Amino acid sequence: MTDDVMAAVVRQWRAVHPELDTGPMELIGRINRCAALLQQAESTALREAELSRAEFDLLGALRRTGGDLTPGELARETFSSGAAVTKRLRGLTERGLVERHTDDRDRRVAHVRLTEPGRDVLDSVVPAQLTFERTLLAGLTPERSTELAGRLGELLGQLEGRWEVRGF
Secondary structure: OOOOHHHHHHHHHHHHOOOOOOHHHHHHHHHHHHHHHHHHOOOHHHHHOOOOHHHHHHHHHHHHHOOOEOHHHHHHHHOOOHHHHHHHHHHHHHOOOEEEEEOOOOOOOEEEEEOHHHHHHHHHHHHHHHHHHHHHOOOOOHHHHHHHHHHHHHHHHHHHHHHHHHOO
């Protein structure tokens, strides 16, 4: 067993309840811990662009989809709540990185698009962000990285299928 924070947690649970299968806890706990640490990791590129990771993800969703999105679509693309997207959009709009406009057919629907300055900021940050993320994963060989991405993709596909079917 590896010697990480979750290994200590599992040892403690095994001491209290040796009959419990802690396998799911070991896997989900490690995924959650990795996610938390990766969310805390802030690259110099994002800091210099004065973007949070969540704002970067929002701008990235607009850029990679290539068109206007509604706030609801942005929430789905970035796995965020509607309230969080609304708050982020307000700040990005004030900074001139995105703009909102109403739908021509339904004035109740808002669409969001990147502005030229927003596109420029994002396009300058993405290469540096990818370099930063590559550095975070430098301890993995390319083969292990590919293997891990594939296995996490399998897990994600299973979980997404369950949530859609069962309404989790």
